[in-house]
Amino acid sequence: QKEVEQDPGPLSVPEGAIVSLNCTYSNSAFQYFMWYRQYSRKGPELLMYTYSSGNKEDGRFTAQVDKSSKYISLFIRDSQPSDSATYLCAMKNFNKFYFGSGTKLNVKP
């Protein structure tokens, strides 16, 4: 079983839609939960990180962590064509980070 599971998509939505991206994990020791955006042939860009359970909002992005279910989500409101990218979830335990395989998102104008 992988440490972090993420649906690869692709996910295609119309501009303005609300996007929901999700990951599940198996290691209850994870304490930090991150979301990255990666454009083609570029390094991943940190969007948000959350410590432990709860919600965190930053502009059009909301991250949710449910440690009891080992489930994290990223919501994107009013999605834009510029949001088209691969989104990676990541989790941290001590000095190590574990990544999902990424969900490819396409926002159609």
Added chain:
Amino acid sequence: SQTIHQWPATLVQPVGSPLSLECTVEGTSNPNLYWYRQAAGRGLQLLFYSVGIGQISSEVPQNLSASRPQDRQFILSSKKLLLSDSGFYLCAWLRLANTGELFFGEGSRLTVL
């Protein structure tokens, strides 16, 4: 400001040739540094991480090695490349130890022929 640099950005190497990828971080001291590899359409595989000069932890046994000769320099090397070494190599640094703020460089795309 804090930045991370990786080079070269792209390289094509024959099987059996050596490899050296370099990563440097500016604007910080004693960062945790990481090397990841990303195969096409796949997630990030942790190869090495370092918590200080000369301190290297290897996550995946293979023909790659890493070194940290200076506080803000992290080098990924190989003596003889294999076809399976092709991929997108990413260096990253952890801004603060007790956070999730891991920042990546722009990556080095390696093709082994």
